[in-house]
Amino acid sequence: DAGVIQSPRHEVTEMGQEVTLRCKPISGHNSLFWYRQTMMRGLELLIYFNNNVPIDDSGMPEDRFSAKMPNASFSTLKIQPSEPRDSAVYFCASSLSLAGVEQFFGPGTRLTVL
Amino acid sequence: TQLLEQSPQFLSIQEGENLTVYCNSSSVFSSLQWYRQEPGEGPVLLVTVVTGGEVKKLKRLTFQFGDARKDSSLHITAAQPGDTGLYLCAGALTTSGTYKYIFGTGTRLKVLA
Numbered sequence: 001d002a003g004v005i006q007s008p009r010h011e012v013t014e015m016g017q018e019v020t021l022r023c024k025p026i027s028g029h030n031s032l033f034w035y036r037q038t039m040m041r042g043l044e045l046l047i048y049f050n051n052n053v054p055i056d057d058s059g060m061p062e063d064r065f066s067a068k069m070p071n072a073s074f075s076t077l078k079i080q081p082s083e084p085r086d087s088a089v090y091f092c093a094s095s096l097s098l099a100g101v102e103q104f105f106g107p108g109t110r111l112t113v114l
Numbered sequence: 115t116q117l118l119e120q121s122p123q124f125l126s127i128q129e130g131e132n133l134t135v136y137c138n139s140s141s142v143f144s145s146l147q148w149y150r151q152e153p154g155e156g157p158v159l160l161v162t163v164v165t166g167g168e169v170k171k172l173k174r175l176t177f178q179f180g181d182a183r184k185d186s187s188l189h190i191t192a193a194q195p196g197d198t199g200l201y202l203c204a205g206a207l208t209t210s211g212t213y214k215y216i217f218g219t220g221t222r223l224k225v226l227a
Contacts, residue, residue: 043217091156105156
């Protein structure tokens with residue numbers, strides 16, 4: 001069975017450029033989560049969706065960040081414009097439901113903003 | 115405010131030694147999960163504990179949920195180099211209909227051969 005799929009695995013861009021990260025959750029999972037991980041701040045929840053609807057985006061750092069989930073099998077996290085402090089590993093995770101707290105993580109996207 | 119504090123933050127031990135990692139909070143969790151993360155990969159779920167006082171074993175790993183469901187521990191017996199990684203506890207808080215999933219600060223374990 002395929003796990004959570006993320007693309008790209010690595011992204012290097014210059015400050016000011018738009019970055020789009022992609023995620024395909026596990027089939028049948030109704031909840032999707034976007035996280036950011038850095039050495040300084042650990043693993044931070046940015047936003048989560050339930051049944052394709054954004055439930056809580058209070059973790060999104062600022063308006064430069066946006067996320068969408070147009071259907072049950074696809075989500076994007078966009079940063080526009082990107083800044084060096086956005087450099088981190090971004091993870092997508094999915095779970096059967098919000099009540100099913102066990103989450104399954106993708107391999108992550110390592111973003112470097114120069 | 116970090117709701118889940120883990121200790122120690124870093125741990126380097128020799129193969130064969132025992133160790134315990136702690137996860138503490140002032141909040142009550144309905145359940146708590148432990149994950150292990152290896153370099154270049156996402157966290158992988160190890161176990162879920164639900165009932166206060168619950169103890170679960172996974173080979174050489176023993177997980178315990180505190181009686182008050184505010185804390186948890188992970189004990190590894192006879193650690194092996196393959197246990198090396200970042201250990202994270204996590205839990206869901208539901209207050210006033212708001213759902214929050216919180217990860218702990220992490221414990222970075224290195225087991226030397």
